[in-house]
Ligand SMILES: Cc1ncc(C[n+]2csc(CCOP(=O)(O)OP(=O)(O)O)c2C)c(N)n1
């Protein structure tokens with residue numbers, strides 16, 4: 220178990236590095252990519268099962284389009300994307316979108332118009348179950364998205380249909396475009412809200428590998444309702460020196476942080492973990 | 498009517514428009530949906546907090562709450578990106594904000610409901626989801642609605658001021674960030690419906706609105722250099738547009754070209770062809786704008802180049818007619 224955890228920690232650190240490497244080119248949603256790296260590591264490298272054809276048997280639906288940076292960081296690590304391509308993100312004439320369109324590898328839905336993943340993933344989970352598939356569906360969305368009515372319409376459907384093959388992951392980072400969610404439009408108590416809707420609700424930090432492994436296992440063991448992992452991440456989690464960009468770190472401009480300092484910090488984390496991972 | 502050789506930009510048109518308006522009119526409430534910063538609602542938010550209301554990222558809620566506030570005796574100005582305020586909340590716009598002026602009646606009664614959509618069309622770099630290429634068509638289909646696509650900070654300001662005095666739903670496309678000052682405020686008199694001849698010529702008539710009026714003026718310089726005579730008619734009001742003025746302009750010319758930062762389906766080009774074909778026997782109309790395909794993302798300069806809407810391409814396309 221220890222080795223499994225260390226390996227996933229190392230992968231998470233490398234995802235963080237990839238995120239910085241990509242975002243330093245033109246700016247981007249670096250703080251989210253960094254904070255979600257542990258979730259990405261466990262999800263893509265431990266929890267979701269392979270399909271034997273180089274892709275996944277289980278399905279991941281990214282609802283919060285700009286969190287694509289998390290997926291890019293992870294799929295660069297798995298070899299599905301090349302870093303030299305990802306570094307062209309948002310370049311005029313390039314194909315790597317900051318918020319991708321349905322059909323691009325790793326992106327099941329067009330997600331830049333936020334709040335539409337919970338329903339689509341519920342529909343997907345219903346269809347998979349209806350077809351007799353054992354594939355599980357994971358859907359990541361944000362606290363900002365919790366303000367969209369469409370989210371709760373999907374959650375209600377998922378609970379009513381007892382979609383136990385569906386696992387929601389909420390990036391409950393208390394941040395949205397114009398500041399702290401608690402100031403803009405309070406979404407708490409998030410745990411109680413999901414529980415009241417009939418979901419198995421688990422509240423975790425979202426940045427602890429062992430805790431994430433446990434939470435996903437717990438979600439899998441629930442057989443009569445969907446689950447939700449409420450992850451209290453904080454922007455830039457995992458790279459201390461960049462936290463000075465807070466609180467307005469929803470979008471990190473190219474000039475907003477010292478990318479070299481961040482890369483140096485995460486570089487030493489990687490080096491230390493490489494020392495202990497066999 | 499145009500400023501001579503203007504090279505100046507307004508860095509934040511709506512910040513001053515909204516602040517001036519809310520300072521003067523205490524019954525105006527500027528509403529945000531987590532995009533105050535991105536719609537440049539900064540001074541009202543910070544300095545007039547009693548007149549600012551944020552509903553969070555919830556566009557349907559934005560427009561429904563706005564309509565409630567209007568029914569409670571205030572004038573709501575709901576702000577968001579153009580894509581979300583129209584596409585995401587179209588039913589709320591139509592039902593909650595749009596029916597108050599009285600189904601079947603004219604626009605002379607009912608509460609004032611204003612919605613402003615920022616970064617319309619290809620003014621937003623994030624392709625498809627953030628690009629509203631159909632908002633004008635959607636809103637102009639709503640009976641009694643007023644729809645305005647201003648070209649610069651001057652007619653944008655005038656449109657907002659006019660909307661405040663108008664019953665029913667008004668939808669305005671907003672300008673954000675460095676916006677070129679093109680109109681001369683001492684010579685330009687905004688009236689809802691009115692059209693403005695910015696260039697007076699013969700033969701070829703260009704009809705434009707919004708961002709595309711600026712594009713047309715750029716192309717106009719090239720056309721003049723090439724000796725191609727032409728006129729430009731700026732139509733800030735898409736609905737209710739003065740149809741007689743549009744028709745008169747059209748029938749004065751041999752060829753009409755429409756240019757818009759919007760799909761050629763349902764937008765200004767469609768509107769102009771509707772007006773001309775209702776009369777019959779008019780000139781041919783060529784519709785330029787965003788084609789009915791998914792536009793690319795990126796800077797506006799880049800997208801215009803790809804879609805043949807930069808000054809050079811426009812001048813070529815018009816010159817070839
Ligand atoms: C339907 C919709 N409305 C508005 C926006 C504009 N927008 C982009 S991100 C964002 C804030 C979302 O909050 P969250 O995802 O929690 O932000 P983060 O935690 O990543 O900072 C908003 C309002 C959008 N993309 N989609």
Ligand SMILES: [Mg+2]
Nearest residue numbers: 361362363394
């Ligand atoms: Mg958030």
